[in-house]
Amino acid sequence: MPQTTHADSPATDTLARMPFGTAVADVMATIARDGGVVLTGAVTREQVAAINAELDLVMGTADGRFGMTEDNYLAKFMGAHTKRLQHCIKYSRTYREAFVANDTLAEYVAALVDGGIGRQSLFSSHAIEIHPGEQCQELHRDGRGFLARLGIDRPGGAEILVNTLLALTDITEDMGATRVIPGSHRWEDYTAPGSQEQTVPALLDAGDILMLNGRVLHGGGANVTANRARRLIATSWVMNFIVPEEAWPFALSIDEVRDYPPRLQAFLGFHSFSYRGEHPGFLWRVDNRPLEKVLGLTGRDTTGQG
Ligand SMILES: O=C(O)CCC(=O)C(=O)O
Ligand SMILES: [Fe+2]
Known part of the structure; x- marks a missing residue:
């Protein structure tokens, strides 16, 4: 796959879509090209309803708070009109059993991040509910904290992290669909910030996932609707072996x-x-x-x- 410069136009106008369960090699080839892919039907409509019912019990409480009350330095990144709930694993049995523990998902994760099937660490399990009035989130690479530090902030280096965004509502562009710059993981210059004009929205039906590598530029979109919030769960994994020897x-x-x-x-x-x-x-x-x-x-x- 050739490297590109940030001056090049996006590799694709839309993100590729394929059913969850598509052969690992085909999914990986698409992520190698674009940096992300939509996998449709990762969980069923019935499972989506169950996950939402389980999360609803806590999303309305203080734990599903808007913005970051204590940490102003993160407030902009996290958004003022966005509810974030960490540790969804704890709140939704359907999500943890039907999705996070899923065999096919574990194969995709292991194909991207070294360690073997089921041998990555869960990095986040975090619901993101973007409400009307939210602006575009800053474009970022999810692995940004590791890449430059390890000197692998360039195409072809190891993949440290993989993220999956599981839609729990249908997500249209005006509701704040995640915006991605396809191919930006192949830019030679990872310090180039990218621009919103280069992004495409990841349109998802409830139950679909957007799978992203840790190197592609993306961010939450602006919700310009009058009254429709958009909910997803960001579940990400990292390499599991840079941890202390002693627990x-x-x-x-x-x-x-x-x-x-x-x-x-x-x-x-x-x-x-x-x-x-x-x-x-x-x-x-x-x-x-x-x-x-x-x-x-x-x-x-x-x-x-x-
Ligand atoms: O909320 C979104 O659409 C994007 C979330 C995101 O970028 C992340 O969790 O890293
Ligand atoms: Fe992200």
Whole structure:
């Protein structure tokens, strides 16, 4: 697949669509070309209804909050008219059993991200409900935090992350369909931001997924409808082997760790962290909140990066 420059027009005008269950090689060939693909019918209409009913029990509560109340640096990226609910695994049995544990999905994930079938770590399981009035989200590559840091922010490097966006409503362009720049994972210059004019909307029926590699530019769309919210769940996986050898949060209790120096609490994973000093506390969160706050660890932060 040739590299392209960001001046080139998109590789395709629309994203390719194929049924969920299409041969792994065909799905991978399309993602290699475009950076993403729509896989139709990943879950049934009945399963969509069940997932929505399970999520509705919490989406209306404080956990399904709008925007980011505590973390202003993330507020713009997360959106002021968008509800986000982390840990959907916990709230929807239908979603976790029919979708996240699905054998075919595990094969697609493993074909993109090294490790073998079922041997990636779940990175996020996060409902995103974009309401009327929301603007376009900043275009981004989901693997952005890893790629530059590891020196693989160029075509052809390892795939660290894969994302799937499972539509729980039909999603039209005016409702804020996810916008993608097909082929942008093949740009030579990953620092080029891309523009909304280069994007195409991923139109989804409820039950379809948009599968994206960690390198393609995309972002949530603007919801310009009067009264129609759009709901999906972003489920992503990462390579599972850059983790500590010792499983600290299971080996040590929070009570033991409470009196440790804050630096050590952070080393042991009792603290949210960031990719590279940017967006402190973006990773390793609970209920969209910094872990150390959830745990009541109030010691002074000495990590220098939140
Ligand atoms: O909400 C959307 O359509 C996009 C979500 C997204 O980009 C993400 O979860 O990384
Ligand atoms: Fe994203």
